[in-house]
Amino acid sequence: MEMIEHAIRENSLVGAFAFVGLIMWISVHLSRKLTFGRVHGSAIAIVIGLALAYWGGIQTGGSKGLADLKLFAGIGLMGGAMMRDFAIVATAFEVQVDEAKKAGLVGVMALLLGTIIPFIVGASVAWSMGYTDAVAMTTIGAGAVTYIVGPVTGAAIGASSDLMALAIATGLIKAIMVMVFTPVAARFMGLDNPRSAMVFGGLAGTVSGVSAGLAATDRRLVPYGALVATFHTGLGCLMGPSVLFLATKAIVG
Amino acid sequence: MIIYGTAILAACHLLGVYIGDLLGAFIGVKANVGGVGIAMMLLISARVYLHKRGLMPDTTEAGVGFWAAMYIPVVVAMAAQQNVVAALKGGPVALISAIGAVLLCAGTIALINRTGPKRQDTTWQTGTVAEES
Structure with missing residues (x-):
């Protein structure tokens, strides 16, 4: 047993390939046997991944879920930003240029709404819960955009680290909810063509939420949603500390 | 090659x-x-x-x-390294903000997609590596 552990630790990325393969295999079987294909195998795999991340976080007290366990360090590399973005870019190979062009304008509109709506919700909730100063409202509102926009905005306008942690938690919950509930709400949202995927990418925000949510709904829609969603964080970081902060300040003083 | x-x-x-x-x-x-x-x-x-x-x-x-x-598979690995514990510890402000934002955005997505042009064009479905399952 120790020898096996040693082998996996020395070859962490290879170990991650084998482990994720196992999760996928189990998920596809659960999908077929338990739900008769109604719940997509990848959706089950993502939920298993999140559950393992929770377990890993409890075990180690770290911030990287399962990847903080030495045996699963390869998961950190395989699912890290580098590999994630590399695989997302690769999916662009399947994009039909005409489809993407047709939805360009509506995608930009969705991006703007996807920044402003979560911000207003986050800032209002913060205000109603007693965070009535502009810095706190802006930081939490920005956290509701994505968990990167939150701390970036907070840092720019001088928020405390408690507030930034709250903003990150808000963004994380949002990303996890998008991952889990997108396949459930796909029909309600009309998520069945490239245009709708681009609208979704702009409004749902966070690359991780959008990419996992679409992967669990229909693999072929991923590139269209991701194409728009990758601009989400940049736009949020641009608007958060500037326009949105100033607007909040003007309203609450 | x-x-x-x-x-x-x-x-x-x-x-x-x-x-x-x-x-x-x-x-x-x-x-x-x-x-x-x-x-x-x-x-x-x-x-x-x-x-x-x-x-x-x-x-x-x-x-x-x-x-x-x-x-x-990469996305599954990504899910396995999210800071789920921190997310759950955020308390009511984080939870209510996130739920509110997700619900309102889902509603907006539904509104835009349902009012958009309906097309029966399905050429996008034939991707190069589309999953068979």
Whole structure:
């Protein structure tokens, strides 16, 4: 047993390939046997991944879920930003240029709404819960955009680290909810063509939420949603500390 | 050779991220602005250009296709390293803000998609590495 552990630790990325393969295999079987294909195998795999991340976080007290366990360090590399973005870019190979062009304008509109709506919700909730100063409202509102926009905005306008942690938690919950509930709400949202995927990418925000949510709904829609969603964080970081902060300040003083 | 495809993918990725960083610095944001999105557009352009000149044999395409097909497993690994514990510890402010934002955005998505043009065009469904299941 120790020898096996040693082998996996020395070859962490290879170990991650084998482990994720196992999760996928189990998920596809659960999908077929338990739900008769109604719940997509990848959706089950993502939920298993999140559950393992929770377990890993409890075990180690770290911030990287399962990847903080030495045996699963390869998961950190395989699912890290580098590999994630590399695989997302690769999916662009399947994009039909005409489809993407047709939805360009509506995608930009969705991006703007996807920044402003979560911000207003986050800032209002913060205000109603007693965070009535502009810095706190802006930081939490920005956290509701994505968990990167939150701390970036907070840092720019001088928020405390408690507030930034709250903003990150808000963004994380949002990303996890998008991952889990997108396949459930796909029909309600009309998520069945490239245009709708681009609208979704702009409004749902966070690359991780959008990419996992679409992967669990229909693999072929991923590139269209991701194409728009990758601009989400940049736009949020641009608007958060500037326009949105100033607007909040003007309203609450 | 299969590595040509992967190398083209890598070059587009790096160039896109570089442009995204430049764009961020240019508008004064401490973040990469759309780097991955720009990389995707570069890869689409490269594909169209090389296809027209007949410089994209199947093996080269496979060098990209493999990574596109690895996408879902990578996302599963990504899910397994989220800070779920911290998310659950955020308390009511974080929870209510997140739920409110998700619900309102889902409603807006439904509104836009249901009022949009209905098309029966299904050509997008025939992707190069579309999953069979």
